[in-house]
Amino acid sequence: MATVALLSDEDLSPEVAAVFADIRAVRGTDYVNNFWRALANDPSLLKATWGRLKDVMAPGALDPLIKEMLYVAVSTANGCEYCTHSHTAGARAKGMTDAQYGELLAVIGMAMQTNGLVNAMQVPVDEAFEV
Amino acid sequence: MATVALLSDEDLSPEVAAVFADIRAVRGTDYVNNFWRALANDPSLLKATWGRLKDVMAPGALDPLIKEMLYVAVSTANGCEYCTHSHTAGARAKGMTDAQYGELLAVIGMAMQTNGLVNAMQVPVDEAFEV
Amino acid sequence: MATVALLSDEDLSPEVAAVFADIRAVRGTDYVNNFWRALANDPSLLKATWGRLKDVMAPGALDPLIKEMLYVAVSTANGCEYCTHSHTAGARAKGMTDAQYGELLAVIGMAMQTNGLVNAMQVPVDEAFEV
Amino acid sequence: MATVALLSDEDLSPEVAAVFADIRAVRGTDYVNNFWRALANDPSLLKATWGRLKDVMAPGALDPLIKEMLYVAVSTANGCEYCTHSHTAGARAKGMTDAQYGELLAVIGMAMQTNGLVNAMQVPVDEAFEV
Amino acid sequence: MATVALLSDEDLSPEVAAVFADIRAVRGTDYVNNFWRALANDPSLLKATWGRLKDVMAPGALDPLIKEMLYVAVSTANGCEYCTHSHTAGARAKGMTDAQYGELLAVIGMAMQTNGLVNAMQVPVDEAFEV
Amino acid sequence: MATVALLSDEDLSPEVAAVFADIRAVRGTDYVNNFWRALANDPSLLKATWGRLKDVMAPGALDPLIKEMLYVAVSTANGCEYCTHSHTAGARAKGMTDAQYGELLAVIGMAMQTNGLVNAMQVPVDEAFEV
Numbered sequence: 001m002a003t004v005a006l007l008s009d010e011d012l013s014p015e016v017a018a019v020f021a022d023i024r025a026v027r028g029t030d031y032v033n034n035f036w037r038a039l040a041n042d043p044s045l046l047k048a049t050w051g052r053l054k055d056v057m058a059p060g061a062l063d064p065l066i067k068e069m070l071y072v073a074v075s076t077a078n079g080c081e082y083c084t085h086s087h088t089a090g091a092r093a094k095g096m097t098d099a100q101y102g103e104l105l106a107v108i109g110m111a112m113q114t115n116g117l118v119n120a121m122q123v124p125v126d127e128a129f130e131v
Numbered sequence: 132m133a134t135v136a137l138l139s140d141e142d143l144s145p146e147v148a149a150v151f152a153d154i155r156a157v158r159g160t161d162y163v164n165n166f167w168r169a170l171a172n173d174p175s176l177l178k179a180t181w182g183r184l185k186d187v188m189a190p191g192a193l194d195p196l197i198k199e200m201l202y203v204a205v206s207t208a209n210g211c212e213y214c215t216h217s218h219t220a221g222a223r224a225k226g227m228t229d230a231q232y233g234e235l236l237a238v239i240g241m242a243m244q245t246n247g248l249v250n251a252m253q254v255p256v257d258e259a260f261e262v
Numbered sequence: 263m264a265t266v267a268l269l270s271d272e273d274l275s276p277e278v279a280a281v282f283a284d285i286r287a288v289r290g291t292d293y294v295n296n297f298w299r300a301l302a303n304d305p306s307l308l309k310a311t312w313g314r315l316k317d318v319m320a321p322g323a324l325d326p327l328i329k330e331m332l333y334v335a336v337s338t339a340n341g342c343e344y345c346t347h348s349h350t351a352g353a354r355a356k357g358m359t360d361a362q363y364g365e366l367l368a369v370i371g372m373a374m375q376t377n378g379l380v381n382a383m384q385v386p387v388d389e390a391f392e393v
Numbered sequence: 394m395a396t397v398a399l400l401s402d403e404d405l406s407p408e409v410a411a412v413f414a415d416i417r418a419v420r421g422t423d424y425v426n427n428f429w430r431a432l433a434n435d436p437s438l439l440k441a442t443w444g445r446l447k448d449v450m451a452p453g454a455l456d457p458l459i460k461e462m463l464y465v466a467v468s469t470a471n472g473c474e475y476c477t478h479s480h481t482a483g484a485r486a487k488g489m490t491d492a493q494y495g496e497l498l499a500v501i502g503m504a505m506q507t508n509g510l511v512n513a514m515q516v517p518v519d520e521a522f523e524v
Numbered sequence: 525m526a527t528v529a530l531l532s533d534e535d536l537s538p539e540v541a542a543v544f545a546d547i548r549a550v551r552g553t554d555y556v557n558n559f560w561r562a563l564a565n566d567p568s569l570l571k572a573t574w575g576r577l578k579d580v581m582a583p584g585a586l587d588p589l590i591k592e593m594l595y596v597a598v599s600t601a602n603g604c605e606y607c608t609h610s611h612t613a614g615a616r617a618k619g620m621t622d623a624q625y626g627e628l629l630a631v632i633g634m635a636m637q638t639n640g641l642v643n644a645m646q647v648p649v650d651e652a653f654e655v
Numbered sequence: 656m657a658t659v660a661l662l663s664d665e666d667l668s669p670e671v672a673a674v675f676a677d678i679r680a681v682r683g684t685d686y687v688n689n690f691w692r693a694l695a696n697d698p699s700l701l702k703a704t705w706g707r708l709k710d711v712m713a714p715g716a717l718d719p720l721i722k723e724m725l726y727v728a729v730s731t732a733n734g735c736e737y738c739t740h741s742h743t744a745g746a747r748a749k750g751m752t753d754a755q756y757g758e759l760l761a762v763i764g765m766a767m768q769t770n771g772l773v774n775a776m777q778v779p780v781d782e783a784f785e786v
Contacts, residue, residue, distance in 0.1 A: 042364035061230035074242035077208035099192035102566035111205035116767030173757035233435035247374030304626035323492035336504035339470035361454035373467035495697035509636030585754035598766035601732035623716035635729035
């Protein structure tokens with residue numbers, strides 16, 4: 001269960017309906033997932049979040065697939081179940097292979113491990129890393 | 132300060148010295164950073180960690196630069212100062228451009244934000260995300 | 263499922279029953295939620311936790327509604343599903359409006375985002391922030 | 394040290410200088426803190442972040458002081474040193490008293506504690522919390 | 525639901541079947557839990573993870589029961605539901621008493637609380653703690 | 656720097672001085688570390704925190720050394736620099752050997768790694784783990 005209602009298409013104000021129409025147009029699918037249906041309870045938060053996400057995840061210096069994998073990495077470290085599922089599905093939809101997914105998991109596991117070791121030993125930053 | 136001494140090259144047992152030699156050979160540099168000098172206090176932990184890191188970060192289905200950026204993403208979410216510095220430096224050394232770094236930051240910020248929104252609203256996972 | 267049994271009213275020792283009676287009296291409701299029914303397996307932990315919570319969440323320099331919203335903020339950042347639900351419900355019961363909830367979500371999302379950006383760039387603390 | 398240079402006023406492009414001018418105008422101070430000087434390396438990220446922060450932290454259904462305290466709560470849970478310092482200073486500048494700060498700390502400590510207990514016992518969410 | 529299929533015994537390649545056989549032999553039980561059935565999709569990740577876990581959790585300077593409790597402590601702080609369940613069950617199977625579990629919970633709660641207070645106040649490390 | 660002043664012995668109210676005297680008596684040392692000097696700004700928070708810590712960390716079903724190591728495990732996962740230093744020093748003062756510390760580090764690293772893998776794959780909890 002969520003802390004808010006998940007709005008269905010019949011429940012939307014014109015302002016929210018316009019955002020949903022843009023989500024559908026940009027993504028090329030009629031499906032609007034639960035995150036947006038939850039955010040729809042607060043139109044200004046919905047608009048700001050979608051507007052920014054659309055920009056950030058667009059093709060640029062990094063490929064959209066790489067961006068989805070980075071999103072999975074952050075979401076995993078934060079223990080966000082929904083985000084992990086939605087962006088893993090997003091990465092697969094953008095062509096992530098099983099081999100790439102296996103390496104993504106391996107890097108996440110390795111990073112978590114050395115994050116723990118470094119935090120436990122409180123290793124001081126090398127001067128060599130300075131910009 | 133660290134919770135353990137950072138071992139210098141003169142302090143190393145033959146077992147540890149062999150790992151340091153492999154680090155230098157694989158990375159093509161004489162510089163061995165503080166993380167390994169801290170781990171050197173426990174030769175078996177050093178060997179296991181380096182052995183696994185060498186495998187995980189090697190070229191494969193994902194480019195080593197992408198792996199470094201994924202490492203930065205996890206380390207940032209975990210708030211690991213040392214790891215963030217070392218892998219940002221690593222990504223730069225592997226050719227990360229300013230534009231790529233800017234997009235990496237933008238994705239991290241976006242993921243953190245929606246992780247927070249999703250966790251706050253406890254959005255249920257869509258059936259559409261099922262494997 | 264939980265790692266411990268959730269004790270029902272029939273299962274309680276006199277010591278635990280007295281704590282439950284105090285929870286009911288302080289909160290003005292007969293309902294005792296699952297957290298306390300789980301903690302009831304360890305009477306000393308139950309007493310210490312309830313005793314402290316009662317003091318901390320009482321009206322003081324901060325309004326109880328504000329305290330519930332702060333609780334939601336921490337619980338969200340820690341990814342605690344149960345705590346997020348229970349304290350969001352608590353905030354609503356204390357009068358949180360939809361507009362206040364929308365702004366709470368927006369602040370959480372903003373803070374998560376800039377926490378990520380700051381951790382990624384490892385921004386040094388300004389001297390101007392010193393006490 | 395940061396992973397990027399902190400830009401001084403002499404280093405700014407006109408686009409970034411305009412954002413800094415807005416920060417100064419909105420806050421009523423000439424001081425621009427390090428977070429913005431780090432973000433200034435990526436003008437689009439700077440503009441998006443400041444634009445959103447300005448909206449989110451403005452007076453609304455919640456008082457700006459309450460928003461700063463919520464920001465401290467999230468930043469603390471995420472272990473963000475810089476954010477904790479900057480928003481604690483921000484809360485003080487907006488009138489947070491010592492008594493309010495003491496209660497903020499107490500709520501953070503309490504929430505962290507019960508987040509840990511709940512996560513350890515994996516307490517199931519009460520149906521009573523459903524919207 | 526998981527992001528990958530959970531492989532049953534009939535689905536295993538000879539390489540994976542050999543790892544499962546070792547898990548059964550080392551643990552003295554025919555039961556192989558879901559974590560390994562998920563990892564089985566990537567044989568090299570499965571082998572590396574099981575090989576390391578077997579070494580780390582073996583009796584040594586710390587008792588296996590203590591290691592399970594440490595595992596619960598880390599998993600709880602990270603909010604990992606599965607890991608908390610599996611290692612709490614593991615600790616009970618190794619003889620953890622209710623009294624020990626109550627104290628484990630109390631220490632976790634205390635540590636979470638003071639972690640929050642320290643992070644909020646940004647207490648500087650005492651020189652007396654230096655190695 | 657901290658967000659509050661660290662109080663020296665000359666700055667203490669009688670109420671706080673009494674707590675400091677108890678800290679010294681229980682620990683058998685004249686040294687009072689910075690955490691308590693920061694908390695001393697809020698006498699009621701100081702008293703509640705010290706009172707609870709004294710109970711939780713006392714010998715019981717778990718040895719005080721084990722409790723210190725559990726504290727290090729939680730503090731590391733939460734990235735709390737001060738807490739990691741103070742409780743690692745505390746564990747050493749209670750007799751933690753280098754071999755025990757090496758295994759503590761190895762378990763922390765292992766747990767972090769599998770926490771990440773499990774969170775990434777969202778492995779469902781086995782029915783076999785039910786109480």
